[in-house]
Amino acid sequence: MPEKDYYKILGIGKNASQDEIKKAFRQLARKHHPDVNPGNKEAEEKFKEINEAFQVLGNSEKRKQYDQFGSSGFKPQDFSGFRWPSFDDLFSDFGFGDIFDIFSGARGAREREGADLRYDIEISLEDVFNGLTTKIEIPHFAKCSTCNGTGAKPGFLKECSECEGVGEIRRMQRNMFANIINVIPCMKCRGTGKIATKLCETCNGEGKIKKIKKIEVKIPKGIDDGQYLRIADGGELGENGGPPGDLYIVVNIKEHKIFERRESDLFCNTTIDLSTAILGGKIKIPTIDGKAKLLFLS
Numbered sequence: 001m002p003e004k005d006y007y008k009i010l011g012i013g014k015n016a017s018q019d020e021i022k023k024a025f026r027q028l029a030r031k032h033h034p035d036v037n038p039g040n041k042e043a044e045e046k047f048k049e050i051n052e053a054f055q056v057l058g059n060s061e062k063r064k065q066y067d068q069f070g071s072s073g074f075k076p077q078d079f080s081g082f083r084w085p086s087f088d089d090l091f092s093d094f095g096f097g098d099i100f101d102i103f104s105g106a107r108g109a110r111e112r113e114g115a116d117l118r119y120d121i122e123i124s125l126e127d128v129f130n131g132l133t134t135k136i137e138i139p140h141f142a143k144c145s146t147c148n149g150t151g152a153k154p155g156f157l158k159e160c161s162e163c164e165g166v167g168e169i170r171r172m173q174r175n176m177f178a179n180i181i182n183v184i185p186c187m188k189c190r191g192t193g194k195i196a197t198k199l200c201e202t203c204n205g206e207g208k209i210k211k212i213k214k215i216e217v218k219i220p221k222g223i224d225d226g227q228y229l230r231i232a233d234g235g236e237l238g239e240n241g242g243p244p245g246d247l248y249i250v251v252n253i254k255e256h257k258i259f260e261r262r263e264s265d266l267f268c269n270t271t272i273d274l275s276t277a278i279l280g281g282k283i284k285i286p287t288i289d290g291k292a293k294l295l296f297l298s
Helices: 006-010 018-032 041-057 060-069 087-093 099-104 125-130 274-279
Strands: 118-121 134-141 156-158 168-174 179-185 194-196 208-219 229-230 247-255 259-264 266-267 280-287 290-297
Touching: 006 018, 006 041, 041 060, 118 134, 118 208, 168 259, 208 229, 208 247, 229 259
Parallel strands: 118 247
Antiparallel strands: 134 208, 156 194, 168 179, 229 247, 259 266, 280 290
């Protein structure tokens, strides 16, 4: 058997840790596995080569033997037990769980972003002119501090027996071209991988409780009716560790008794007497922040 550099085959250094060896094999397996490259003989041979390297370097005793004697220290019969593995067999044998974990990197319940919240605030035209800083109260759900969001009474959270803690049910279908994995959330644990044997008494098993959150809001000058302010992460809690949603504060401007706003301009109606209209003169008119004198010319 010709001498082989297993470290070079996996693309790692001689001081690589077991985690680094597994990671290198994992990356190469994704690329060269025959099920990913059907009919590609070159990929098939490459996969056999990297699998052989991993069988040696991934085993501490075989690795010591290889470091001392090289690949010539192994006989062909040392690899005679090798069979063409399925995805599941291959990666579960090497401690990676299963093929879904390797090729998607996903395991357990999927993260979900929390819902966005909307809050409508009504302000006056004077507030638009001056700007406004105010505090608002937002009802929302917060994580239950007693159970830390699990919904279980402390000490009464166990692994789901249906999905074995994965949070998903996976079924493989084989055809002549490829292996197809169907993945659905576990209905028993709702994708969390955990089951509460006793519900949390604080939140009744919901994992969250209703609270009122006080937020200081700064409304800038000149804001238009219907515009909104976005408060990042101010929405509802995410699920399974997902990020919270956002809070949108929608501004509604109350109708003014005197002024009508048209974009950046203000309009108002006023009454003058006949003599001022004919001869001219000064009148006082209201403004948004007081009064002003207006000169009429004849």
